Amino acid sequence: MTDLTHLDATGAAHMVDVSAKTDTDRQAIASGRIAMSGDAAAAIAAGTMKKGDVLAVARVAGIMAAKKTSDLIPLCHPLPITKVSIDLVPDATGVTATATVRTRGQTGVEMEALTAVSVALLTIYDMGKAVDKAMTIGSIRLLEKTGGKSGDWRRDGESGPA
Amino acid sequence: MTDLTHLDATGAAHMVDVSAKTDTDRQAIASGRIAMSGDAAAAIAAGTMKKGDVLAVARVAGIMAAKKTSDLIPLCHPLPITKVSIDLVPDATGVTATATVRTRGQTGVEMEALTAVSVALLTIYDMGKAVDKAMTIGSIRLLEKTGGKSGDWRRDGESGPA
Amino acid sequence: MTDLTHLDATGAAHMVDVSAKTDTDRQAIASGRIAMSGDAAAAIAAGTMKKGDVLAVARVAGIMAAKKTSDLIPLCHPLPITKVSIDLVPDATGVTATATVRTRGQTGVEMEALTAVSVALLTIYDMGKAVDKAMTIGSIRLLEKTGGKSGDWRRDGESGPA
Amino acid sequence: MTDLTHLDATGAAHMVDVSAKTDTDRQAIASGRIAMSGDAAAAIAAGTMKKGDVLAVARVAGIMAAKKTSDLIPLCHPLPITKVSIDLVPDATGVTATATVRTRGQTGVEMEALTAVSVALLTIYDMGKAVDKAMTIGSIRLLEKTGGKSGDWRRDGESGPA
Amino acid sequence: MTDLTHLDATGAAHMVDVSAKTDTDRQAIASGRIAMSGDAAAAIAAGTMKKGDVLAVARVAGIMAAKKTSDLIPLCHPLPITKVSIDLVPDATGVTATATVRTRGQTGVEMEALTAVSVALLTIYDMGKAVDKAMTIGSIRLLEKTGGKSGDWRRDGESGPA
Amino acid sequence: MTDLTHLDATGAAHMVDVSAKTDTDRQAIASGRIAMSGDAAAAIAAGTMKKGDVLAVARVAGIMAAKKTSDLIPLCHPLPITKVSIDLVPDATGVTATATVRTRGQTGVEMEALTAVSVALLTIYDMGKAVDKAMTIGSIRLLEKTGGKSGDWRRDGESGPA
Numbered sequence: 001m002t003d004l005t006h007l008d009a010t011g012a013a014h015m016v017d018v019s020a021k022t023d024t025d026r027q028a029i030a031s032g033r034i035a036m037s038g039d040a041a042a043a044i045a046a047g048t049m050k051k052g053d054v055l056a057v058a059r060v061a062g063i064m065a066a067k068k069t070s071d072l073i074p075l076c077h078p079l080p081i082t083k084v085s086i087d088l089v090p091d092a093t094g095v096t097a098t099a100t101v102r103t104r105g106q107t108g109v110e111m112e113a114l115t116a117v118s119v120a121l122l123t124i125y126d127m128g129k130a131v132d133k134a135m136t137i138g139s140i141r142l143l144e145k146t147g148g149k150s151g152d153w154r155r156d157g158e159s160g161p162a
Numbered sequence: 163m164t165d166l167t168h169l170d171a172t173g174a175a176h177m178v179d180v181s182a183k184t185d186t187d188r189q190a191i192a193s194g195r196i197a198m199s200g201d202a203a204a205a206i207a208a209g210t211m212k213k214g215d216v217l218a219v220a221r222v223a224g225i226m227a228a229k230k231t232s233d234l235i236p237l238c239h240p241l242p243i244t245k246v247s248i249d250l251v252p253d254a255t256g257v258t259a260t261a262t263v264r265t266r267g268q269t270g271v272e273m274e275a276l277t278a279v280s281v282a283l284l285t286i287y288d289m290g291k292a293v294d295k296a297m298t299i300g301s302i303r304l305l306e307k308t309g310g311k312s313g314d315w316r317r318d319g320e321s322g323p324a
Numbered sequence: 325m326t327d328l329t330h331l332d333a334t335g336a337a338h339m340v341d342v343s344a345k346t347d348t349d350r351q352a353i354a355s356g357r358i359a360m361s362g363d364a365a366a367a368i369a370a371g372t373m374k375k376g377d378v379l380a381v382a383r384v385a386g387i388m389a390a391k392k393t394s395d396l397i398p399l400c401h402p403l404p405i406t407k408v409s410i411d412l413v414p415d416a417t418g419v420t421a422t423a424t425v426r427t428r429g430q431t432g433v434e435m436e437a438l439t440a441v442s443v444a445l446l447t448i449y450d451m452g453k454a455v456d457k458a459m460t461i462g463s464i465r466l467l468e469k470t471g472g473k474s475g476d477w478r479r480d481g482e483s484g485p486a
Numbered sequence: 487m488t489d490l491t492h493l494d495a496t497g498a499a500h501m502v503d504v505s506a507k508t509d510t511d512r513q514a515i516a517s518g519r520i521a522m523s524g525d526a527a528a529a530i531a532a533g534t535m536k537k538g539d540v541l542a543v544a545r546v547a548g549i550m551a552a553k554k555t556s557d558l559i560p561l562c563h564p565l566p567i568t569k570v571s572i573d574l575v576p577d578a579t580g581v582t583a584t585a586t587v588r589t590r591g592q593t594g595v596e597m598e599a600l601t602a603v604s605v606a607l608l609t610i611y612d613m614g615k616a617v618d619k620a621m622t623i624g625s626i627r628l629l630e631k632t633g634g635k636s637g638d639w640r641r642d643g644e645s646g647p648a
Numbered sequence: 649m650t651d652l653t654h655l656d657a658t659g660a661a662h663m664v665d666v667s668a669k670t671d672t673d674r675q676a677i678a679s680g681r682i683a684m685s686g687d688a689a690a691a692i693a694a695g696t697m698k699k700g701d702v703l704a705v706a707r708v709a710g711i712m713a714a715k716k717t718s719d720l721i722p723l724c725h726p727l728p729i730t731k732v733s734i735d736l737v738p739d740a741t742g743v744t745a746t747a748t749v750r751t752r753g754q755t756g757v758e759m760e761a762l763t764a765v766s767v768a769l770l771t772i773y774d775m776g777k778a779v780d781k782a783m784t785i786g787s788i789r790l791l792e793k794t795g796g797k798s799g800d801w802r803r804d805g806e807s808g809p810a
Numbered sequence: 811m812t813d814l815t816h817l818d819a820t821g822a823a824h825m826v827d828v829s830a831k832t833d834t835d836r837q838a839i840a841s842g843r844i845a846m847s848g849d850a851a852a853a854i855a856a857g858t859m860k861k862g863d864v865l866a867v868a869r870v871a872g873i874m875a876a877k878k879t880s881d882l883i884p885l886c887h888p889l890p891i892t893k894v895s896i897d898l899v900p901d902a903t904g905v906t907a908t909a910t911v912r913t914r915g916q917t918g919v920e921m922e923a924l925t926a927v928s929v930a931l932l933t934i935y936d937m938g939k940a941v942d943k944a945m946t947i948g949s950i951r952l953l954e955k956t957g958g959k960s961g962d963w964r965r966d967g968e969s970g971p972a
Contacts, residue, residue: 651853651856651857652853652854652856652857652862652864652937652938652940652941653940654864654867654936654937655857655862655863655864655937659857659862659863659864660862660863661862661863661864661866661867680947691813691814692814694813694814695813695814695817695821700814700817700821700822700823701817701821701822701823702814702816702817702821702823704823705816705823705884705885708884709882709883709884712882713882716881716882719878720871720874720875720878720882720929720932721871721929721932721933721936722867722870722871722933723867723933723936723937724936758939758943759932759935759936759939762932762935762947763932766928766929766932766947767882767883767928770882770883770921770924770925770928771883771884771885773921773924774816774883774885774886774921775814775816775817775885776814777920777921777952778814778815779814781920781952781955781963782951782952782965782966783951784948784949784950784951785842785924785928785948785950785951786946786947786948786949786950787946787948788946788947788948788950789944789945789946789947790939790943790944793943801943803944804944
């Protein structure tokens with residue numbers, strides 16, 4: 001059976017030693033989606049159309065969250081992020097978010113990409129909640145990671161909802 | 163058509179004025195789930211059985227994230243949280259998280275509960291990602307909120323995945 | 325001669341005791357300006373015209389900074405901010421920022437308004453610095469404060485640049 | 487016409503990719519000034535003379551703010567700062583602040599130096615505001631930057647106030 | 649046998665519900681000491697004598713840490729602190745720190761006072777470590793707390809070192 | 811007489827310039843102890859035995875605090891930590907904490923190890939304070955540091971309490 005690397009032999013949590021790892025260029029892409037009522041989606045669309053800040057606020061929140069990842073996820077290593085971009089695509093029933101994060105470091109940036117997506121979607125929830133409290137965030141997952149000793153990884157096909 | 167209260171008439175984002183609202187007791191409950199391979203679920207279960215810290219780490223991460231909500235979500239008001247608890251239930255294909263947050267304040271704690279759930283699940287992803295990178299986080303949603311002028315709200319039935 | 329309330333009798337810094345003060349509604353308005361070359365101002369205008377995020381990013385940065393004020397200014401009291409709005413007006417030679425902050429608390433929100441203006445303008449510098457490194461930020465000042473025992477205060481006329 | 491590098495082709499904000507840049511030694515120097523009444527300047531001077539902490543508090547605030555720059559400025563890259571010093575010179579009508587910041591990294595430290603100056607001056611405002619609410623912060627600007635591919639830059643002569 | 653209130657019946661950590669508690673004025677005083685070589689103590693004294701910032705830096709660090717307590721201690725409630733002062737007394741073999749913290753809130757400020765003392769002393773260690781790496785921090789303890797339903801508490805006599 | 815490197819010639823605090831230092835692998839180990847009543851120690855032991863989160867919460871707090879060290883200690887350089895582990899050993903009269911921190915950087919991680927120990931012990935205080943407010947934290951000290959130009963350092967024998 002597989003073990004969790006974040007626990008030592010006694011089960012105690014620790015931040016895994018990556019001292020011996022080489023600095024390499026690493027990238028991770030993650031995505032997620034917030035599903036909402038037609039009314040909420042229309043409010044988002046209206047906010048966007050009249051040059052409203054709605055997607056910009058979510059994008060900025062996601063970018064800033066990527067930089068806070070090691071402050072949020074207890075066993076995550078701090079990393080000097082070299083790029084973050086967040087793509088937000090609204091449609092008639094929600095918004096899909098995709099985050100791309102890069103670093104040149106000793107560990108990967110999967111958590112940074114997943115955190116950026118999560119916080120961008122939570123921010124959309126916050127802005128839309130007066131219209132629709134039942135919005136649901138899901139399908140938060142890694143799409144691919146490249147760089148690092150463990151090699152590249154890409155999700156097979158499109159995974160279904162959680 | 164409904165409008166987004168977080169944008170002013172010109173579409174500019176602002177933190178909504180809640181100065182005139184009364185301090186009342188408020189509570190929000192949110193939940194979410196991380197779906198994973200049997201191997202990853204078994205690793206979580208093993209980590210839990212031998213008194214490992216795996217669920218404790220996720221729980222602490224979620225509680226601390228609730229306190230950082232207004233630092234993460236740009237237009238969210240800071241609130242003096244008076245209670246946070248996070249329930250994590252592992253099973254053969256994943257872990258379900260439920261967060262309960264309370265305050266006595268001028269706005270609700272929906273975002274705090276949703277943020278706590280999201281970060282607890284991201285933390286489980288972080289600890290399990292060496293075993294299974296394809297884990298998916300979803301069904302993050304509000305279950306109920308009570309208190310405040312807009313009254314109580316409860317989700318109708320169990321909503322499907324996002 | 326007047327004394328600094330933030331130093332005790334021996335000159336040691338302390339966070340002034342406001343325990344005995346009453347919670348009252350308080351508001352502060354501050355403004356500032358970044359002066360830039362015509363090229364930089366044109367780039368800002370172009371970014372704004374094509375629905376670019378440029379002013380939204382600065383606005384979000386200012387709002388979030390208002391919430392971090394007591395974390396930045398050592399002797400500043402933490403406060404539950406109830407409203408922040410930031411008005412950014414670009415013109416041919418720069419951008420003028422005005423921030424309005426409210427709370428119901430034991431001390432005023434002058435520092436929050438001034439910090440919001442400062443960080444919004446620094447963010448514009450950051451976005452424009454590839455075009456013009458010589459941009460200058462100035463005229464950061466309080467316009468008015470209302471509420472609290474010391475009463476209301478309004479700046480006389482328009483003060484010149486610092 | 488020039489473009490803003492912090493916006494992509496659609497106008498969306500992103501953290502620019504610096505992955506391909508080389509780590510080099512970089513330095514930035516910025517300055518600014520707070521102008522105040524004679525009474526406030528005298529209070530600062532008195533606080534300084536009797537070994538009071540007044541300038542030390544502002545200096546520490548500026549140094550700590552330099553370390554928080556990427557947390558405050560949304561699209562700013564996190565950097566391992568290797569030196570910060572802040573020079574504060576009080577006179578009869580105010581205080582002039584100059585910050586010097588160094589790093590060995592992939593981007594420059596202009597924003598760190600400007601942020602350090604801004605927060606040091608805001609801290610002086612905070613300590614003096616009981617004496618003089620009309621104090622004005624200005625002339626915040628980059629004096630020079632060295633290192634990095636874009637080469638060295640120095641401000642021509644002394645620029646006037648913003 | 650006594651139980652830990654921070655664990656629920658299953659042993660899971662939670663932030664205890666204080667919603668039903670009344671806001672009352674509360675104060676806590678804590679102290680601690682860093683013991684050092686004569687050389688290090690002399691360096692501190694010299695830094696202090698020539699108006700150096702050494703004690704001011706530690707004092708500011710302690711005050712700012714008090715404001716971060718709920719961000720550092722996982723199950724600690726966030727509180728609107730209304731006063732912090734830190735007294736630092738250097739002598740021939742070290743420095744003694746005493747912190748006084750006040751709030752008007754639903755829980756006490758013991759943790760804020762203890763955290764302020766700890767971080768002030770760690771800051772002195774940081775500044776003196778080039779002279780003496782063997783410095784030891786100890787005797788960190790609560791001296792008294794007042795306010796709140798559980799009533800006042802004062803330490804009996806002087807407790808010995810930890 | 812020795813001088814404090816963190817003060818310049820005029821006594822002003824600054825973050826020491828480490829730009830010229832080489833990145834090397836560095837490690838620091840620190841320890842400390844919280845002494846408590848038999849009742850409190852029994853409550854900790856009971857919380858641990860029934861798989862309670864008590865030590866896990868303290869461990870996570872310490873690990874996260876190590877990552878916040880440069881945000882807490884004003885003149886401390888930010889560092890990309892590559893490993894943190896915290897060992898907590900409860901006995902009949904208290905808990906002993908030992909932290910090991912590694913980095914590959916330009917300065918050492920002594921402060922990170924000492925901060926991790928301090929915050930882990932403060933967290934135990936927080937969880938046990940309903941049982942015993944008189945608990946005392948002490949013996950916080952560096953055990954060894956390795957790496958860096960100044961060479962390795964190990965504490966001679968066991969130092970007594972502070």
